[in-house]
Amino acid sequence: MYIASARETGLEARPDGAGRRVAGNVFALGAVSLVTDVSSEMVTAVLPLYLVLQLGFSPLQFGILDGLYSGVTAFVRIAGGTLADRWQRRKLVAGLGYGISAVAKLGLLGVTGSATSMGLVLAADRTGKGLRTAPRDALISLSSDPGTLGRAFGVHRAMDTVGAFLGPLVAFLLLWAVTGGYQAVFFVSFCVATLGVVLLVLFVRDHREPVDRRSSVSPRAAFGLLRDRGFRRICGWAALFGLATVGDAFVYLLLQDRLSIEPAYFAVLPLGTAGIYLLLAVPLGRVADRIGRWKVFVAGHLALLAAYTLLLGAADGLWLVVASLTAHGLFYACTDGVLMAAAGPLLPAGLRTSGLAVLQTGQALAKLASSVLFGAAWTLWGMRPALYLAAGALAVVVVAALIVRPLRAERGAV
């Protein structure tokens, strides 16, 4: 079983006392993510405005561009994971990803009005993001004691979210100071992204594992990991949960629809989720280490189910906003890093990047499908029936997971 082999292939087993600390490499990766997220969220916050107001793109053109390149990342991710494992150069591949995205920010400065060149720049940015995610998570996983993975991912995700908080703030501050200052936003974003790359180069240590034969690392081998029962189950269930998860945008739209929230506050809603996530990522990571990551992962979906129930009418007014955003943030804190922490130890160290890439891709595709389906249901039957459907589906999956307990062995193994 991979659980056994993962231990043998040198997850540095430390005495319990030392293992309680989060590895320096995780903090380094967290700092890189924080800085990089400031940069990328700056652009994310202003790009729609820039494209539509400055360049005269129609919202549809922008929607197509956006959707197209979200799809691109799914496949780049597998390729990046395989390359990182094959060369055993996770830092290099992650750095390549960070670097490409940084250069893409500079590319934004040069784009003026052509949909094709804007498409290329966005594709480069997304490719960079796709490349870096799996090697980064693999490095976190390989640098940490298997017993405290939940906490390690919690620390990383909390730092990452700080960046996501700051990015839009910096961007709008700049736009406020510089009339029509999109170029300034892009340039500052490029500087910040470059700093992220510098931090990565200086402070992140690579983690190399001896691999039997290089040829044994390939996309095929990556998917071959699914032959392992434990990993296959985690991927299958993660995808199943992903299918029953409504996209974040819909949650905020529902909230706004229920409460006729003053438009000025609409942009603040996602910050509520992010704030709770930020506060709870580390504590829940620790809980996950103690009582079992899969349990916490499932509990996170219970929180999401609670959020849907609240949205369906279980609460109203300010109470609805606070409770549903808390539940939504709790869902993220219980699932985002925790899933990677649960999956990491199931994968052989030499193929960890590939495995995490397969898991992330499956989950991402499932969420994409659910967004499309939920959007269609909303259009066909209206908001409430669509949400009933989503809540019902989620309830079924949660109950099934509680009955089947697909990863019963996980607690003992990790």
Place this chain on the structure above:
Amino acid sequence: MRFGVKVWTALGATVLLGGAATIYTLDAMAGNPTRARPDVTVAVDHSGPPDLLEPGRLLFRTTAPGPDHGKVASVALADPGGPRRISQLACDRFHTEAGTGVCLATAPGLMPSAVALRVDERLRETERVEVAGIPSRAKLSAGGRMATWTTFVTGDSYTQGTGFSTRTAILDRRDGAYLSNIEGIPLTVDGRPYQAEDVNVWGAGFTADGSRFYATVSTAGRTHLLEGDYDAWTARTLAENAECPSLSPDGRRLAIKKRVSDDAARPWREYVLDLETLRETPLAETRSVDDQVVWLDEHTVAYELPRDGGSDIWAVPADGSGAPRLLVPWGSSPSVTSRGP
């Protein structure tokens, strides 16, 4: 590399990159029009502030560089290139009708938000509405009863999808009714009842009696010209690919912009649509007009076109004849007071 060296290298890189970012930003800030030296070629009339009751005046937003950038100004319609009277009211969009005005302005602050003001004939605020998003369009109905405006609203990082939408609001002065977002109006597209989550409405304008309005609706990747019945609160689409309608003074024609090219740099062309026959006439302006135009009179429409550092106001005959002419250099958001006796 020793850890200490790494830390110093990182600090050095931070200073270097931070410096580059600061220099770039300061340089860009110096380019802010309000900080630029006033353009001396723009003549200013210091005899008094603009007055919305004075007939024969063209109201607009001055875009000339200098401290007055963005403020509402007026010139004589008979001499639009002449000296301008400048008010202290700064707006992104301004429109006047019947001695009143509506001003849609960016509100200072970190989140993109705006404020819509109704103003009296001396441009003094009489009503204020806080609005989310970035100002795009604002219009009053003839007679001044109905005000509508549109802002762009964007979500942030956790919002997926396009992360972009429009909000169009209606403020009815007669009974004080305020609708902050009209996209929920029961809608008929191509004759069939229609419901979708991606409906966006922008660029509305009312008939003189306030009973009907015209606007743009986009959904499922198409844009339509929308005709709304305010009293019955229903709307239907009249034509495809027509945006930012502007109703002629006689109420029988709409000036619209159509998307005529995939070239994102210049996609628009201005048309006039006859409401009875739905026949479209392309106007003589062949440059890409991204504006909700106004009718100066039954025969002429005016609109803004960008220029380096600002915009100019142009006019063109509404029947497709003639040629565009420059009306007001350094201006945007034109509208006219009554023609007078």
